[in-house]
Amino acid sequence: MLLFLRRLGFGLGLLLVTAFAGRAQSINVDAVTRYWEITDGLRQNKPLTDQVWLDFLEIPGNKLYVRGIYSAADLVFYRKVMEVVYMPRYDSLRRAKLDAQVWYYLVVNDYKEREPAYRRYVASLTQNAVAVDLMYQNAYAQLPPANRTRVRDLKLYYEALGNDATSQDEGIIYSLRGLLDASEVKPGILEGHEMYHQLQPHRDFGPIAPDDQALLYFMTSMRNEGIADQIDKAPTMALPDDPRGIRDWLMTPAPHFIHCLDSAIQVRARGGAAASLRWYRQLSNGSNGHLPGFFMSSAIVRNGYGRQMIAQSDNPFAFVLLYQKAAKKDKTQLPRFSETAIRYLKELERKYIKSQAAKAAA
Template structure:
């Protein structure tokens, strides 16, 4: 669905002043129309999914050609790359997902389907959800996604954790929806959502997962000049912790308030965080001492996982809980400031969250100062 230019009617003006007012109104409407047309919502991959599954319900398997065409649709390509594992033998691979899709939807495989569901095996349980709740997902596409209030809502929620200068619109925004997997990702090609994640999160608070991903598009990035090769891994980690941590205040906070924590916020993002902080601190102490190993992005990813959600979500919650939300938003562009704010908040917290060591804080301050010094000052 692409927003189009508003319909404009025209009548000759009877006076020069009236004509001028008409031109002003016309110009305003044109500008609004141009802004709207730059915001594109694409649900083609969802429509194609339902076409494929309709055939599966008739025991017609998906041909290789049809599958290849489906997974290379604009709404699927980037999402798949960031959601599924490349190893075809993995149960988290796209190849395994295709097999499970046919088992769940084709009546001739019903005995296998029931056995997989009884064993609570993924992705069979996930695909069964898409099958059983198809009416809910269709309604979401028809009523929510196509609502004129949809985009303004996600912008408004994202703005709550952005400095005023970042309260802008994403130029030529493209948003894609698909009906496979259970995730969302913000990339240079656009924002990609699975229907399951948006519908489930919407029940906790409308628009939160969309706003989370929108926040990634809008958050300013502080410039530190050219990052040395040995520091790129650490900068990747710090930026990820900051970006995901702040954005998690938009959606994870609301999800965690759902009784019983069905979204497993505590298990996935909060409980593992203290250990991740201590592991990160141990690594940084070694690095501060002059070590030259273990500095790649993949190394830090093994420590953190979730591209920064752990421990970012936990750290951001501590910062906000101790009254530092305004400072967090004001310095949202600076990953070093995020760590400093956490350290300050953690010292005040009665929950006694883990602190970074003095050696780590000195090292990070030195690193920040070094890179800021090479950035030309404005004016």
């Protein structure tokens, strides 16, 4: 029976790839179908073996998703959570963990409870051309006209781990839970966010001095995620009572981040040591730029500079300078960057943006 299910899962994945081949895109649901095979066994109180778990994590959709997101310890814990949630003999422990609001238990239990809805969604993917068009449409709203293109040989992966999505060189990886939760707000917004990352090109800054690398990398991430967040986070936070907790996650901590970022830039401007990328990531609560990017892009849009933000969306320095203008104009008291920090960022802009543009034009 298990062999039959594996062949069925492979066949479904092949069907979806073939169905979309003529549209220069492929859909891979191997990670999802294998998840359901594994959890069918867990429902019979059959624990995961080490080999089954390792093979599961090697499926492309899972492998691409967990890299850079989950640590080895996270994955060990996630495996245990799956066993507790799905195996009947652990039901009392499962209920206790849910009562305690332990995050991974909430996520995995959702996959268990809403499995019929997730199965219907996966079954619908063969007729999902409209959804793919919507993915592009939502992304285009935050892209300059020149970047409103189509991705050649687009690869879409769907998995049943976690609660979000990620855009990689190999394609876009979506968790089913993240998709369904976002679609309840507005269809295609999470898909549009990740498509934005596929279509927004990476700017060539030329050779970057070692002391500038961490700051420039994080500023780019801050701009990149901040603009993309206008596709999905803005309509989500606009819901009554902000049920997804966007404000607590990305808005409330942002002023503190901006003050700390300003201090770090001032230190550099005065010849001090550069902050490490690890420091920026810790300060951003591991959000990779969503904090404070969404806070900053929201201020920019709210104060009428949204079109300028999109037009200069490949320039992280322009993003900060537009935020500074917005902060001065905003009706509330928003944190601002110091004049010392702004002067230093303008120096970096001349070094990495304007000088590269001059070389390209020569």
